[in-house]
Amino acid sequence: HVQTNEANVTETSVQLYEKGVEAYLENRWADCVVYFEKALGKYRKYRKKVQSCRLKCKNEAEFSEPLYPVDNDNLLFFERAIRQTLCIMECENDDPEILENYIVNMETGNLFEEQRPYEYLHICYFQTNDIIKAASSAFTYLVAHPDNKVMASNLKHYFDHNIDKKDIVNYEAKDYVYLYVHGAESYEHKDWQSVIFNMEESLTEYIQAEEECRAQCEGPFDHGWYPDFIPSISNHFTVCLKCKQKCRKTLGSLNGEIHDDLLPSHYHYLQYAYYKTGNLKAACQAVASYLRFYPDDETMLDNLRYYSKQPKVQEDYFHPREEAVRYMQRQIYENKILKFVNKEFNTTLKSKLKSEELEKKLYVTMNEKELKGSKRIVMDGLATTKECQTLTEIAKYFAIIGDGYDGRRSPHTKMEKFEGITLSRTLFLTYFKLLRPKYLDMFLRVTENTRKYIKKYFKIKKKLYFSFTHLVCRTALPDSPKIRTDLSHKIHADNCNILKNQTCVKAFPAFTWRDYSAILYLNDDFEGGEFIFSSDLNGLNIQSSVKPRCGRLVAFSSGPENLHGVKAVKTGSRCAIGIWFSHDPKYADKDRNVALRVLENNLDFHLDPSIDITGFNFDVKNDKKLKT
Ligand SMILES: O=C(O)CCC(=O)C(=O)O
Ligand SMILES: [Fe+2]
16 A cells, blocks of 8 residues: 655655556556556646646736836836746745656656556556546547557457446546537537536636646747847747647547637537527627638628628627637737748748757657667757867867776777777866866766657656766777778677677676667767667678767667677777766766766856867876967
8 A cells, every 4th residue: 555654745746657657567556546646636736836827927917017107128028027937936936846847847748748647547447446447547548649549449448348438537628628518418409598608618718728728838948059038039939839829729629529610619609599599799799709710601601691680780799709809819920920930940040040059950860760679769969069079179188098998099999099088087177177167067968968868769767877978089090901890899788798699698897787878979070980780799780870970869778689889980080978877876977966066166167268168278188289
């Protein structure tokens, strides 16, 4: 049984979710049910709170007395934004979960919005013999993922258990769904009063639900770079707007049945019901409201003509309802903005945007299928040109020959020089003011970003710790031949010792705790040096090959399923950051936290600005020349 101790009270919804998954994996079905139910309850509360704070504060700010009566330079907009911020901070202040959820949600994406708990919950209910709830959970999940065949067959399976379909509910349905369904049923039964009651209620609830959905969109957003003030506003605004536009579509699903015209269809029902109950004015208003959405709708235009001819109808009856007018005005304006953005940013402005900003656009370049193996990915856009240049520069100045290999210059092949610098050493250099903090910050940021995307892409639920971060360069030695049959890094697995018979032994000296590996490339001005996945130890059966370039990331699970190596670097210098992750906190790189602390306490750290960009003014390694 689940113990309810003090600690449980403060657990966030994501923590509860993780416990639910754990219980599920260990077949503790009753615990699984408790944890997921709690997680869902907590998340609902959290979402409600966030939404209501945002809506309340927007309203409050809008009706506040401005500090000055005349608007100038859009100052009123900003005054309101400031008031709204203050209000939101106060509103959310008493709820520590909000901040925690914020942080966690940025990582896990929308576990709850995607109704992921139900994927587990239906099984746990089934295992505890609660078929109705199992079926309802499966149904709830299906509403959000109508194309999911597995869940559809699960639901069918539950139906075989002799249950009454009427008992199956969508746990996530909003109030308007049932009101609307009732209203539509009353229409079939010609119960006009009931149609009016249910449809009016549904209309109000629907609009409220859409407002809440839109408020939910006004959350944090990672620009991926550091835009100026105005571009950052436009950027964030556009992201929110795109999110808000999706609300209508999501809410238009009535238990999985898609209604593109859900909101206006209320007016359709209402005009008829009002007409039938003799309320001609309300009927005419409903007609005019409907026509706001579909001005050319023949049926409704016929209705309009019909109503106009009624003796009691006056011309001013045909005023659309206020909420319909407001809704449409906003929608039309928003559509125009989005159209404008799409057009202008795809053609003219795109070319004007700084290449750096464009570069940061992230995409999956090769998936598992293209790489011919599982748990593999190649992504682009994980570092900008500037970041690549700076990090390469750091390697040039501060890397140590044979770093990580007992100082052996050529640990892999004698045709190349191998040098590297760990994150820890970068921290050391920063601490002793040999490197500007911003470079350490960059190193941390760029690598943290890869961790984030790896977690996301491989859907890693468990904690993923940095275990080792190594910025390395492999340089062809001047006297090495152009034709090479050796490899820059022989075929290997990262967390086990691979034997001749292809078995892989998880033992010393392998880094057995490594769970995921990633290499972020920084340059492409060299020949050779392709990263390869191979199905055999000699690199004869190459499954796929990746050409390094700035910002490209190859990531994979560290086991024998991902044998890999590096082809010979024939000319030039190939620099990359190797990052290894572990689920085991024992092997977490403690220096990362130290680095964050050093950065926090070094905000006013300054070196002589006349010193060159890497900020180093002390020749720490070998006998490289000072760059001044
Ligand atoms: O640099 C690369 O592309 C791969 C290096 C690698 O596999 C390793 O260091 O374990
Ligand atoms: Fe490796």
